[in-house]
Amino acid sequence: MTTTKDLIALESTLGAHNYQPLDVVLERGEGVYVYDTDGKRYLDCLSAYSAVNQGHCHPRILEAMIAQARKLTLTSRAFRNDQLGYFYEELAALTGSHKVLPMNTGAEAVESAIKAVRKWGYEVKGVEKNAAEIIVCANNFHGRTMGIVGFSTDPAARNNFGPFAPGFKVIPFGDAAAFEHAIGPNTVGFLVEPIQGEAGVIIPPAGYFTRVRELCSRNNVMLILDEIQTGLGRTGRLLAEEHEGIEADVTLLGKALSGGFYPVSAVLSNTDVLGVLQPGQHGSTFGGNPLACAVARMALKVLSEEGMIDNAARLGPYFLDGLGSIRSNHVKGVRGRGLMLAIDLYPEAGGARKFCYALRDLGILAKDTHTDTIRIAPPLVITRDEIDGALEQFAAVLEA
Template identity: 85%
Template sequence: MMRTEELIALESSLGAHNYKPLDVALVRGEGVYVHDVDGKRYLDCLSAYSAVNQGHCHPKILKAMIDQASKLTLTSRAFHNDQLGLFYQEIAELTGSHKILPMNTGAEAVESAIKAVRKWGYEVKGVETDKAEIIVCANNFHGRTMGIVGFSTDPDARGGFGPFAPGFVIVPFGDAEAFERAITPNTVGFLVEPIQGEAGVVIPPEGYFRKVRELCTANNVTLILDEIQTGLGRTGKLLAEEHEGIEADVTLLGKALSGGFYPVSAVLSNSEVLGVLKPGQHGSTFGGNPLACAVARMALKVLVEEGMIENAAALGPYFLEGLKSIRSNHIRSVRGRGLMLAVDLHPEAGGAREFCYRLRDRGILAKDTHTNTIRIAPPLVITKAQIDDALTEFDKVLAG
């Protein structure tokens, strides 16, 4: 087997340099742990950006994947299969949705929602053709496709990729008054993350989403919640919207929808929004394929039956308080909800990436974001003892 340095050199020489990963080459994972090619074990505090909420290589999801892969993997949507309807039924019962559109990646789910909500705006709300507006938030992250980066405020995401599609209005995140001022008769949707993940686990003020929900209802605006990172237990609820007791009109899921085994995403909505799509107007060869559906069905089943959501609700605050108790001149603030956590460092600390390397050296894998933030999101199967182990290492790295 090639060593870490050799694998990294091979990637660097042949791959596009559109990522800057930490220097570790992983070869195996189980539960909350991953192992590198040199035999070292790490506690994973990133969960592939919340795609492996159920833990690495969950045996029941693995079995479902192997069983289905031995029977039928792909039919395209030219034909029906025996898994898609059951996937629809089970996710609808779990989330209260009325219609489901299956896709593959999170970005595809976002793009699909944009298309459907615009079409709804023209055909149902009565907006003039090509005048529809969707409000989004500054510092958003919804993916990296051309349509999405056009309404990003991140210069790295936007720079050099224009021209961009019109029809998006940007407002500050967490400011309900700014959102209200931005609404016009042409506003068809508000696309927003319940917690901004890539921006550094930014949590809006209490009551923000209740006010947003009221404004959307009053102005016939579709509320689109991107729960691709926050959904499926990450924040201690099945969906993060539950923390404020609201319901979105459109909910986007991905990442943990497959437990990390396969790209699976979904647009969940009511019949009014997704009902505007007719045959030939939108689709995906792989979206809704039997392998994806079988994997997603089991990923949802173990999430619920094995109490992972409740575990995140119970242990998230414990992890948060442990991080807050670290005495360090480097730490500016600590925040989180459920097992979606972040440690902000003072700029003079020298950047979060250096601390992530120190954590790596002590057997903890976390990831820097926006220069001075360490993002922490372990699999939802983590135990109190494992959190204690992690806190010991965080304390040693951050203390000072």
């Protein structure tokens, strides 16, 4: 009989070691819970980095996926399909966008936005050829493709992968004055996360994005918000930009766009930006395929119809207050917005990973990041009682 230890050994022997997961082997999930190969139940406090906002194996999304899989899964974009137009229509209506570019992964959406905004810079703004510049932030995380890691400040992402493409300028996150100073005549875009997730749920100062929006409008710079983790309800709003009442010029979605069933991402923008792309200049065999579109349409529908965004807005502060009430010499502080939360530990605590293992033993799955931070992002269908149960386990581990 194959054991959990055997499965871990199999991964370790045959797989590339580009991840360091907690040693738990999951085989099924439902709602906020996942179950390992021994049948033990865990409360998922990561949601596959917010890809499973709607909960694991949501029945309505599953039904939509099965129904479409029986009819048509892939045509490529060489032909049209009967799901793509509806996907455009429903996503645009929900987000207020004018144009949609469908892709598969979050990193592809980021790369697509970079290409489109650069081309807009040359053909619409009039930037000198091959001189376009995009401003990004330190401690960013936009993916792991070659184009993206070239402007990462994380040594693990960059070291020994060069040479990298030029055209990016790095500034501190949350510093509007630094952004204003960095803008030059060749600046075509500002690519930024509303909240830096991988960096440890770093929230910018109040008013930061209001000022950024003003500067982008004044200087004809496209504001590109990477909402791949923060979007689709995670922060208690459909899009995190709504917390400051602004609108991005380009919005990037992924992860929860499919409810965790299938890789689906999208670049949302206006006709000026996405209108520069002509046939043959960008594409994806799987991007906009009928299976992806049917799944994403239902994922968006259940997010809205089942009150998940309101649930995140209501229970996020409750969860955060509960974490803040834990009295522990290990805890430096807590922060969050909606159901995107983090616990910072003092360096003397010995790192967040051992706490994640202790939480695992008590039936809670959370993720360490940047050595001393525990990230918490449960599915948006979590209940108050489930949060109360989680808080008991967090207290037990952090107060020990």
